[in-house]
Amino acid sequence: MNEQQSTKGVAMRPQTTDGVAMRPPTYRSVDPCGYDMPDGMPHLSKGRKRCTAITVAVVLVIALGIACIVDSYHKINEGYVGIYFRHGAIQERVSAPGVHLMRPFIDDYVEVKIRPETHRMDPVRAITKDGIENTFKEINVITTVMKDKLIFMAKKFGRDFKKSLVYDRVKEDL
Numbered sequence: 001m002n003e004q005q006s007t008k009g010v011a012m013r014p015q016t017t018d019g020v021a022m023r024p025p026t027y028r029s030v031d032p033c034g035y036d037m038p039d040g041m042p043h044l045s046k047g048r049k050r051c052t053a054i055t056v057a058v059v060l061v062i063a064l065g066i067a068c069i070v071d072s073y074h075k076i077n078e079g080y081v082g083i084y085f086r087h088g089a090i091q092e093r094v095s096a097p098g099v100h101l102m103r104p105f106i107d108d109y110v111e112v113k114i115r116p117e118t119h120r121m122d123p124v125r126a127i128t129k130d131g132i133e134n135t136f137k138e139i140n141v142i143t144t145v146m147k148d149k150l151i152f153m154a155k156k157f158g159r160d161f162k163k164s165l166v167y168d169r170v171k172e173d174l
């Protein structure tokens with residue numbers, strides 16, 4: 001039987017002559033299943049594998065927790081209120097300015113301006129009953145939204161309710 005076959009998986013001791021090593025030792029590792037591992041590969045015991053798995057799990061849980069906090073934190077600016085949507089459906093909740101938290105990955109919010117707002121409209125062409133064409137070049141519209149009516153208007157006319165309720169109606173009336 002060959003000397004290397006008989007020592008498979010066992011560290012070979014260097015042959016010595018008068019206490020001087022003839023060649024450097026060659027170490028081969030064998031995993032618990034009996035497979036030869038290449039030189040230099042670390043041997044993972046069951047305890048080390050378990051520790052690695054636990055560490056990976058803890059890091060993933062911490063990363064998920066941080067992602068939830070980052071997604072749920074939001075700020076509503078002064079002069080605005082926040083309306084909330086859950087899976088695209090508007091909720092009955094309206095939040096005041098400040099820092100708020102919402103359900104991560106489920107809820108979404110939109111800021112709506114409630115203070116008086118001046119909007120300059122594009123030029124509007126109009127024709128009178130007599131057939132005279134007139135162009136209104138500078139139309140300013142001032143709008144204010146009542147906080148208690150906000151959810152009703154957003155449900156009935158959509159997120160961009162000012163456009164359909166105010167700006168489109170001004171063009172129609174002219």
